[in-house]
Amino acid sequence: MSSSLHLIFSVFLIFVVATISPIFATDHIVGANKGWNPGINYTLWANNQTFYVGDLISFRYQKNQYNVFEVNQTGYDNCTTEGALGNWSNGKDFVPLNKAKRYYFICGNGQCFNGMKVSVLVHPLPPPPTSPSSRELSSNHSSAAVVPRLGFRALVVSFALTWFGSACF
Ligand SMILES: *[C@@H]1O[C@H](CO)[C@@H](O)[C@H](O)[C@H]1NC(C)=O
Numbered sequence: 001m002s003s004s005l006h007l008i009f010s011v012f013l014i015f016v017v018a019t020i021s022p023i024f025a026t027d028h029i030v031g032a033n034k035g036w037n038p039g040i041n042y043t044l045w046a047n048n049q050t051f052y053v054g055d056l057i058s059f060r061y062q063k064n065q066y067n068v069f070e071v072n073q074t075g076y077d078n079c080t081t082e083g084a085l086g087n088w089s090n091g092k093d094f095v096p097l098n099k100a101k102r103y104y105f106i107c108g109n110g111q112c113f114n115g116m117k118v119s120v121l122v123h124p125l126p127p128p129p130t131s132p133s134s135r136e137l138s139s140n141h142s143s144a145a146v147v148p149r150l151g152f153r154a155l156v157v158s159f160a161l162t163w164f165g166s167a168c169f
């Protein structure tokens with residue numbers, strides 16, 4: 001179809017991805033429905049998730065009973081909070097994972113020794129999707145193959161591709 005339609009679509013796609021992406025950041029709830037409690041192996045939980053820059057990790061627990069400290073590897077290994085990078089105690093704490101690095105969180109009241117420690121590796125986001133050329137889009141949908149790896153952007157992109165596909169053909 002007309003190339004102006006393609007141009008408009010490309011601009012629209014960039015705008016939508018740039019605008020909406022933060023809304024689709026994943027909130028990783030530590031321990032899922034078990035929350036932040038003693039006696040849970042959070043390594044197993046963390047191994048089952050993929051963390052990207054801009055995601056959140058959130059801790060749900062009985063306020064006043066437990067808490068959360070962000071520590072370095074020494075603190076994680078030894079269950080110590082000296083030099084902690086941050087602490088939270090509201091019982092429903094959302095921590096933004098803004099850097100591509102390994103984060104370490106422990107409970108600061110001794111329950112770290114009962115397993116209340118979690119370490120997560122945060123991956124950089126793939127480079128923002130550049131405006132895909134209309135030729136690639138219409139001749140081959142191979143770009144869809146990489147969509148699942150893009151996390152929340154995949155929602156927007158796959159939706160847009162679907163929309164575009166039906167508008168085009
Ligand atoms: C948690 O599970 C991991 C992976 O199976 C294992 O390596 C680790 O020893 C476990 N940790 C505890 C405290 O059981």
Ligand SMILES: *[C@@H]1O[C@H](CO)[C@@H](O)[C@H](O)[C@H]1NC(C)=O
Nearest residue numbers: 031032044045046047048049
């Ligand atoms: C891993 O995640 C899947 C899907 O979210 C879930 O069904 C499964 O129970 C999880 N496994 C563990 C060990 O948490």
Ligand SMILES: *[C@@H]1O[C@H](CO)[C@@H](O)[C@H](O)[C@H]1NC(C)=O
Nearest residue numbers: 073074075076077078079080
């Ligand atoms: C943990 O503490 C012990 C001493 O209590 C120390 O020898 C060890 O180096 C510490 N672990 C780390 C990773 O620093």
Ligand SMILES: *[C@@H]1O[C@H](CO)[C@@H](O)[C@H](O)[C@H]1NC(C)=O
Nearest residue numbers: 071072073074075082083084
């Ligand atoms: C962690 O922080 C403590 C206290 O600030 C410091 O002594 C230690 O060397 C740090 N460990 C690492 C691995 O950075």
Ligand SMILES: *[C@@H]1O[C@H](CO)[C@@H](O)[C@H](O)[C@H]1NC(C)=O
Nearest residue numbers: 069081084085086087088108
């Ligand atoms: C918790 O964090 C606040 C700043 O957010 C800091 O003032 C306080 O000293 C920290 N508490 C501990 C025990 O590290």
Ligand SMILES: *[C@@H]1O[C@H](CO)[C@@H](O)[C@H](O)[C@H]1NC(C)=O
Nearest residue numbers: 136139140141142143144145
């Ligand atoms: C279309 O994508 C498939 C993989 O999904 C690839 O094998 C094939 O070479 C591509 N064709 C063209 C014309 O790019």
